[in-house]
Amino acid sequence: MIVDLRSDTVTKPTPGMLEAMFNAKIGDDVFGEDETVNTLEAKAADMFGMEAGIFCPSGTMTNQIAIKCFTQPLDELIADQTAHVYRYEGGGIAFNSRVSTRLLNGYRGIITAEMIEPEINAENIHYPHSSLVVLENTVNKGGGSCYALEQIKPIAELCESKGLKLHLDGARIFNALAHTGDSAIDYGKYFDGISVCLSKGLGAPVGSVFLADKVTIKYARRIRKVFGGGMRQAGFLAAAGIYALDHHVERLKIDHSHAQILAEELANCGWVANVLPQETNIVLFDTVEPASVILQKLEEKGIKALSTDKHRIRFVLHLDVHPEQVEYTVNVLKSL
Structure with a gap:
């Protein structure tokens, strides 16, 4: 996936x-x-x-x-x-x-x-x-x-x-x-x-x-x-x-709820140092290891993301990310 x-x-x-x-x-x-x-x-x-x-x-x-x-x-x-x-x-x-x-x-x-x-x-x-x-x-x-x-x-x-x-x-x-x-x-x-x-x-x-x-x-x-x-x-x-x-305006709240799910899961991950407050469809979080290391692990599991700093990664939710993909991402985050 x-x-x-x-x-x-x-x-x-x-x-x-x-x-x-x-x-x-x-x-x-x-x-x-x-x-x-x-x-x-x-x-x-x-x-x-x-x-x-x-x-x-x-x-x-x-x-x-x-x-x-x-x-x-x-x-x-x-x-x-x-x-x-x-x-x-x-x-x-x-x-x-x-x-x-x-x-x-x-x-x-x-x-x-x-x-x-x-x-x-x-x-x-x-x-x-x-x-x-x-x-x-x-x-x-x-x-x-x-x-x-x-x-x-x-x-x-x-x-x-x-x-x-x-x-x-x-x-x-x-x-x-x-x-x-x-x-x-x-x-x-x-x-x-x-x-x-x-x-x-x-x-x-x-x-x-x-x-x-x-x-x-x-x-x-x-x-x-x-x-x-x-x-x-x-x-x-x-x-x-x-x-x-x-x-597509009303459905934006779906993206926000998906972002909240990921933010809450990231807060429970030991490899995550900090999760910034999540309000809308963007999740920013800081990693213990360099972001490049985490991004490589995510990519191996089919999850694409970007870093915004040496130890910071950004997830952005949107209409092409569906509930089953959010569930899959949660399971990958737990496994890292």
């Missing part, structure tokens, strides 16, 4: 999603004529209480477009030191937008208004101009930790009072919503921009949507073109995103 726990990006389209893709009405999206893309963008914007959206090939592109839209060269953005936009987007903040980054040390990637406020630079020619705060929900490096809206509200209020924009890297935003019970539409009250990934837990093969007001999205289309992200008959991919939003 093969159990792929490397990432929730490894999922394949379900039969229903494939049917929706094959039946999509398409056109040239760069000309604004792809009916299915237009539908996806409007649907995602409505879900989050935003004015408009733009469909892009990846979450990295939507995040980088957002940063480009909300900053100017010589600005500075504020984010946690674990942030995906800082660690895993190829240095794009500096390359694409020519801004610096002020990093904070939050708890499992979660930062607060009290942490942010003293890091906002005064108006002084010696300092970069603080113009943007970026939050990630859920936090990948935090083991799927997530913000509730009650934590976001004071950050949004601070940003508004200080004249900073607030962007959400919502790579796994629906996992956060499944955990907190918050409403997606309320997010539009607090964020200037939201990146919604469709190709992780939601199971679409490709794509993210950047949401903002109409003026920002108009500019974002120019930036997407410059980044080479203009797709033509992209409706085939957009149809997968629509299907995912319609059919």
Whole structure:
């Protein structure tokens, strides 16, 4: 048996999603004529209480477009030191937008208004101009930790009072919503921009949507073109995103319960030094032996995973991991 726990990006389209893709009405999206893309963008914007959206090939592109839209060269953005936009987007903040980054040390990637406020630079020619705060929900490096809206509200209020924009890297935003019970539409009250990934837990093969007001999205289309992200008959991919939003949101709680099963079993394993708190579909745990040794043992049993540090391994649950595979994984963990 093969159990792929490397990432929730490894999922394949379900039969229903494939049917929706094959039946999509398409056109040239760069000309604004792809009916299915237009539908996806409007649907995602409505879900989050935003004015408009733009469909892009990846979450990295939507995040980088957002940063480009909300900053100017010589600005500075504020984010946690674990942030995906800082660690895993190829240095794009500096390359694409020519801004610096002020990093904070939050708890499992979660930062607060009290942490942010003293890091906002005064108006002084010696300092970069603080113009943007970026939050990630859920936090990948935090083991799927997530913000509730009650934590976001004071950050949004601070940003508004200080004249900073607030962007959400919502790579796994629906996992956060499944955990907190918050409403997606309320997010539009607090964020200037939201990146919604469709190709992780939601199971679409490709794509993210950047949401903002109409003026920002108009500019974002120019930036997407410059980044080479203009797709033509992209409706085939957009149809997968629509299907995912319609059919794969509620089931995310299944992935969370599977993650909980594995986290509880890992806590009983002698070869595990520590298991981080599990909230959503990610389990991070520290190993007594080097992670590479454990990963080799797991791979010999058909279980694929990744390390995030020399003694830390990540499991990610998703729609292609079924109950019998979870049971098999539990038995393998017990046997190591």
